[in-house]
Amino acid sequence: MRAVGLMAMPANFRYRDVFLKGKPRHDRHDPFRIRHPSMDRGKRAKIFAPFDALKGFNEAVTAKEVLYENRISLSQEELNRRLGILHGLTRNSRMARASQVQVTVTYYEPCHDENHEAYGLRGRYRTITGICREVDAEVTETILIDGMRISLGDVLRIENAGENDIFRQEWDEL
Numbered sequence: 001m002r003a004v005g006l007m008a009m010p011a012n013f014r015y016r017d018v019f020l021k022g023k024p025r026h027d028r029h030d031p032f033r034i035r036h037p038s039m040d041r042g043k044r045a046k047i048f049a050p051f052d053a054l055k056g057f058n059e060a061v062t063a064k065e066v067l068y069e070n071r072i073s074l075s076q077e078e079l080n081r082r083l084g085i086l087h088g089l090t091r092n093s094r095m096a097r098a099s100q101v102q103v104t105v106t107y108y109e110p111c112h113d114e115n116h117e118a119y120g121l122r123g124r125y126r127t128i129t130g131i132c133r134e135v136d137a138e139v140t141e142t143i144l145i146d147g148m149r150i151s152l153g154d155v156l157r158i159e160n161a162g163e164n165d166i167f168r169q170e171w172d173e174l
Helices: 014-023 031-035 041-048 055-063 077-089 093-099 164-174
Strands: 102-110 123-137 144-145 150-151 155-160
Touching: 014 102, 077 144, 077 155, 102 150, 123 150
Parallel strands: none
Antiparallel strands: 102 123, 102 155, 123 144, 144 150
16 A cells, blocks of 8 residues: 555545656656746745735734733822923914924823723823824813824823923923
8 A cells, every 4th residue: 555645545546546657747848848837946935925814813913912001090290280381382373383392292092902801991001202282171181292182181291302492491490
């Protein structure tokens, strides 16, 4: 009994005669070989290269690897003073354009992935650097940094990131 790969070939194997003929050999001037020349090894390897059979699976696995943490409770005293300075410098759109206050804000972003165990319980802290356009502590309780509106309740830290002298002097006095 002969073997097919690692298995023994059964007596009633349907393609036994084809298997026993072996690998086809074509001469150099064979019409088949002229029409179908041997493929370069590099091109042949691309045929068998892996592909993404499960679209979105890799993204789902990487989303599960994100580490979420609990929200940090902090004293609002320092943050409120800095927000007061920013509010004074960005009281209206004309003042905000004139002062061009550049800040770095670290804020809390809750987990938005419904399939993650941290959904609704934990989140992660993100940092954005940009020009502060507006601070609205009364009505919407948000801060606007380069078109991104962040809730003041989610803000952990605000730091000076620009070269604005007026802002730096007031900031350093804190």
